[in-house]
Amino acid sequence: MQSMSKPAAYLGELEHLILLAILQAGDEAYTVPIREVLLARSGRRVTRGAIYTSLERLETKGLVNSRVGEPLAIRGGRARRYFQVTPAGLEAMRAAREAVRTLSEGLESLLERRS
C-alpha cells in the first residue's frame, strides 16, 4: 500500500542512471565525471545531448539542483556546473528502487546472474 501524501516523481531509465551517477561522483559531480561514471559503471555510451537534456529535465522537476563553479583555464575560461541530488530526487530514487524490488520478488532464480 502506498502511504505517501505526495507520490514520488516518475523516473525514466536514463534519468535514474544519471541520478545514480551524480551520487557516485560525489562532490565532483559535474558533467564530465557524470558521463564518465555512467560509461564506466553501466557500460552505456550515452550521447552528450541526451545527458544534458536529462539533467535539464531533472532540474526542472526539482530532483537535482546545480551550482556554477569558478572559471577554469583547462576549460578555456569556462566554469563547471556541479549537480546535487535533492531530497525529492532521493525520494524518487527510493521509490523506483522499491518498485523494482517489489516487482522482482520471487524471480530471483531467473534474474540472478549465474556464472
Added chain:
Amino acid sequence: VTSRPDVEPPRLAERVVRLAIRDARWREITLGDLGEEFGAVLAARGPGRARRWYWRQAVGLSQEAVSDAILSVVRVSGGRPMRTFIREVRLATRSMYRQPLVASLVLATLALGLGANAATFGMIDHLLLKPFTIANVDRMVVISENSTSDPFARSSVAPGNFEELRKDTSVLARWAAFDGWTVNMSGGDQPEAVQGDLVTADFFAMVGTTPALGRLIGDADMGPGRARQVVIGDGLWQRRFGADPGIVGRTIQLDGDPYTVVGVAAKNFSFPEGAEIWAPLAFTPELAADHAQHYLTVIGDLRPGATLEETQAGLALAYERIRQRYPDGNRDRALVVRTFVRGMVDEGMPQILVLWQAAAALVLLIACANIANLLLARGAERRREIAVRLAVGASRGQIVRQLLIESLVLATVSVPLALGVAVAIFRAVEWAMPAELLKYIPGFTEMGIDARVVAFTLAVSFGTAILFGLLPALQASRPGLVSALKDGGRSVSVGAGRSRLRKMLVVAQVAVALPLLVSAGLSAIGSHRFANGPQGYTPEGTLRIRTILPEKTYPDAAARGRFAARLLEEARTVPGVAQAATTTVAPSSSWNKQREVVIDGVPSDPNKPQIVNFRAVSPGYLATMEIPILRGREFDATDNRADGARVALVSEAFARKYWPDQVALGRRLKVGRDSTEWITVVGVTGDTIDDWFISRRAPTIYRPVAQSPSASVILVARTDGNPESLADGLRQALARVDPDQPAVDVTTGPAALRQRTTGLRFIAGLMAGFGVLALVLAAFGIYGVMAHYVAQRRHEIGVRMALGASRRDVLRLTLGQGLRLAAVGIALGLAFGLGLARLMESALFGIVSAEPSLFVAITAALAGVALGASLLPARHATRVDPMVAMREN
C-alpha cells in the same frame, strides 16, 4: 601528464559545436567539457588524435541537433510527435499505393540512380579509403625517394639509404622494407614461378598478421646464414602442398637452393600485391653500402602523436645528410612521406574513381530531375485535394511536410532495391576484372555491401528525397486556391509556372547527360584506340613465353647467353613456328627495363641522367615482332657474339631526341654512366607502344642479347596459324633446355595487349554504362514532359485544327517544342562537356583528346533521342479530334 597549452581544440569544430547547441547555458558547459576532455585526450594520445576526437564529438553533437530539429518540425500542435509522424507516413504510403504506376516509376528510377552511387561509393571505399585490412593502417606511412626520372614512386628507396634512415628511431616508431622476389619452385610435377617478397624483420609485426601455422619472419631471421627461411601463403600451401599440416620444417627447392618453410601465412594474407612467399631481406655489408640503386618499398609506423608533416620534416633533415654524404644516385631525389593507403594505391586510381563518383552523381541528378518531374505532374493532378486541405485550414508548412514525407517514404523504400542494383554492379565488375589483375588491386576482393555502403545509400536517398521532393511540394502548396477549386485543375495561369519548371528540369537533364556522354565516348575511344590502334608491332600471330633464370644455376653472362641461344634453337624446331627470337622485355607487357645512356659528344650531367628503355634481343627479333627497320640494318649472327663488335639499334624516338637534325647511323653511345665501352648505332627501328600509360613511343635502345644477357628471357614466336597452338610445343622446348625452369606468362600477342588495356576497357565500360543510363533517363524525362504538354493543350490543339491547322502544323508545333528544350539543354551541356573533357584528358594521362567529331556525334545522338521521345506525344497530338477536344470542357 604535462599540459600542452600550445595545442588548442580545432577552431572550426568549436564553431560547429556552437551552431549545434541552441541553449546558451548548455553551449558554454558543452564547450567547457569538450575543452577539458580534449586536454585529457591530448595528453594521452597526442594532438592528431585529440583533434580528430574533437571533430567526432562536434559531428555527433550536430547530428543530435539535426535529429532534434527534425523531430520538432514533425511535432505538430504540441506533443505526440511520433503518432503524428506515423500517421503521416501511413498517409504517404497510402498515396503511394493509390498511384502504383507513378510510385513504381519513381522507385525504379531511384533504384538505378542510387544503386549506381552505392556501388561507386563501395568501390571508392574499398579501393581508396580502406583497401587494406591492417588494424594500424591509419598510423602507417610509405616512404619513397621520388625522382623525376623514375615513374614508380613506390619502390624507390636505396638499401643503403634505408639502413641510414632507420638508425634514427626518433622520427618513426618502426621501419620495414620489402622487395619483390619471384622464385622458381621446383620439385613437383611442374616447376612454377612463385611471386613473393623479401621482407625485413618488422614487416609482419607492422602489418599485424598472425601465422596459420608455424611462425612468421622476425628478428631472428636477419642474422648471417639465416636467409634460407620462407613463409608461404595459404594459396600456395593448398595448391602445391595439399594443405599438408606437417609443412613447417620441410625443405623446398627455390631457384635451385634449399629453403626451410618456417610458417604458413594467414588465410587471406597476400600483402603486397598478391604475394605468396616471403623470405628475410637480410642486410649484407654490400647491400647496406648500396646508396645508388633504388628499388625497396619502405613503410613505417608513425610515433604516437606525431603527424605526417612532422614526420616528413624530421626525415627530410636526415635525408639531406644522406644525400650530401652519398651524392651518386641521390642527386635528383627527394624524400616523400605519404599515408599508407595513398602510397600503396596505384597512381591514377584516385582520379579514375573520382571520375566515376562524379559520373554516378550526375546520373543521380538526372534521376532526381525525372522524379521531380513525375511528382510535379502528380502535384498537378492532386491540386484539388491539396486545395481542399488548404481551404479547411491546413497550413502551407503542413502540406509541404506531408509531400516531403511522401518523398522520404519513397526514398526509403527504394534503398533495398538500390542495394540490389549495387550488388549486381559489384558482380558485373568482378566478372569483368580478370583474376590476374584482381590481386594487384588491394581491397577488390572484399568489395560488397557493408554497413558503410548502407549508411551512405540511406544518407544519399534522404538527400535525394529532399532534392526531388521539395520543388514539387513547394509548387503544389502554392496558394492558387480559388482558381484551383473553381476550374478543377485546368487553369492556365497556375499551370504555366509549373510547366515552365518542368521544362527547366528537362533542359537540366539534357545539359547533364551531355557531359556524361562525352566522358563515356572519350573512354570508349581511348580504350578502342589502345586495343586496336597501331602498336608499332604486329601482336596477331605471336606467342610469348617468359622464364627467369636464377643466379644459382645461371651465375654469369655466359651461362645466361648459352641458355637463350639453346632455347631459340629448340623453339625453331617446334612445328608451326615460322619465326622465333628472344628479348628481355616484350611490348604490351607489364615489365620494363631502363638504363642510363651517355651520348657521344653530349656532355653528361649527373643531375639529369638520360634514361631510356633497354632491350637485349636476338637477331631476328624485329622481324618476328614485325617492328620495321627504318634505316640501317637489323642484328645478324656476327653481332650476336659476346666478343662481337659493340652495336645497337635505336628507336625512331631515340634518334629524334638525341640527334634531332642528324643521321643517327654510325653515332656512338655508352650504356651506363661508368661504362667505358662505346657502342655504335647500326640501325633505326620504328617506335613501339610498350605501355599506353607510361611508355608510349619512349626512346628505346636494342642490344644483341649475347653482348648483354639478362636473367629475364622472353621467347617470342610467330606463326601463320593460331598462335595458341604453339604454346605446348614451346613449353616442351623450354623443358628440353632446362626442366627446372618454369614458363611464366604464356600469352598470345593479342591477349597480352588485352591484358594491358583491361583497366582502361573497364573504365570505358563503366562510363558507357553511366552514359546509357543518363540517356535513357533523359529520354524518359523528355517523353514525360511532352506527353504532359500535349495533354494540357488538347483543347488548344483542337481549336487550332478546327481553324484549319493541318496535322503537319500540329506535329511541327509539338516536335518543335520538344526539340527547343533539347537544344537549350545541349547548348548548356556543351559548355559542361568541354570542361569535363579537359578533366578526362588528364585522368586518362592525355592519351585521348576531345575531338569536335565526338561532340557532333553526341549532340546528334541527344537530338535524336529528344526527337524520338517527343514523337510519340506529337503523333498523339495529331490524332486529336477537334470536335471531341473542344467539347471536353
